[in-house]
Amino acid sequence: MENVLEIDHPVVKRYLSVLRDKNTETAAFRRAMGNIGTILAYHALDHLPLKEYDVDTPIKTTTGFKPAAEVFVIPILRAGLSLVDGIISFMPDAKVGHIGVYRDEETHEPVNYYHNFPGGLEDAYTLVVDPMLATGGSGSHALKFLKENGANNIRFVTLICAPEGINRILEDHPDVPIITAAIDENLNDNAFIVPGLGDAGDRYFGTL
Ligand SMILES: O=P(O)(O)OC[C@H]1O[C@H](OP(=O)(O)OP(=O)(O)O)[C@H](O)[C@@H]1O
Numbered sequence: 299m300e301n302v303l304e305i306d307h308p309v310v311k312r313y314l315s316v317l318r319d320k321n322t323e324t325a326a327f328r329r330a331m332g333n334i335g336t337i338l339a340y341h342a343l344d345h346l347p348l349k350e351y352d353v354d355t356p357i358k359t360t361t362g363f364k365p366a367a368e369v370f371v372i373p374i375l376r377a378g379l380s381l382v383d384g385i386i387s388f389m390p391d392a393k394v395g396h397i398g399v400y401r402d403e404e405t406h407e408p409v410n411y412y413h414n415f416p417g418g419l420e421d422a423y424t425l426v427v428d429p430m431l432a433t434g435g436s437g438s439h440a441l442k443f444l445k446e447n448g449a450n451n452i453r454f455v456t457l458i459c460a461p462e463g464i465n466r467i468l469e470d471h472p473d474v475p476i477i478t479a480a481i482d483e484n485l486n487d488n489a490f491i492v493p494g495l496g497d498a499g500d501r502y503f504g505t506l
């Protein structure tokens with residue numbers, strides 16, 4: 299699918315299996331999220347623009363590279379926080395902003411309750427992060443809000459997607475590539491991803 303990268307890697311498949319397993323305890327769930335966050339970041343940053351500069355090795359001067367844009371990581375609270383440690387361990391000087399969106403449990407519509415973004419969204423290379431892309435309502439809403447605040451170079455980083463959520467983002471935000479570890483079957487009557495992993499925020503924070 300154009301604009302969608304579904305990572306196909308044996309180690310990712312293993313971490314995903316740990317995350318999906320309802321018997322996985324909080325500590326192991328957190329570890330797997332952290333490790334997979336790093337792999338997602340590796341792929342999400344594979345088009346990060348670079349600029350050249352001179353590096354003096356002990357032997358001679360050679361060409362070095364540094365990002366031509368600042369990297370911003372914007373988790374959608376709460377569950378988006380679960381991937382942040384893994385992402386910033388790969389990109390330690392990324393700036394982290396926050397957007398709070400929860401999905402109303404009855405209507406499934408997104409509700410925005412908080413935001414705090416670093417200055418300079420216009421020029422940043424921005425990763426919007428949420429492990430679950432279900433109906434796509436929360437993700438689409440967060441992307442619209444970020445664009446209204448100036449962001450214009452955005453990637454959506456997610457662990458597990460439903461086809462419904464992918465279609466929603468592709469339709470509402472055709473300029474935003476999606477990086478994911480899995481595209482699952484569909485949504486159930488409660489708009490949960492099938493087979494999914496259940497409620498990512500509750501499992502990561504131990505609030506089940
Ligand atoms: O694609 P959607 O249908 O909008 O569903 C996905 C959203 O649901 C979950 O958040 P939730 O509302 O459970 O909030 P939480 O992160 O605080 O647990 C998840 O982390 C996404 O943000």
Ligand SMILES: O=c1cc[nH]c(=O)[nH]1
Binds near residue numbers: 377430492497499
């Ligand atoms: O499957 C789902 C859908 C929305 N939010 C989750 O945490 N899991």
Ligand SMILES: [Mg+2]
Binds near residue numbers: 377497498499500
């Ligand atoms: Mg939740």
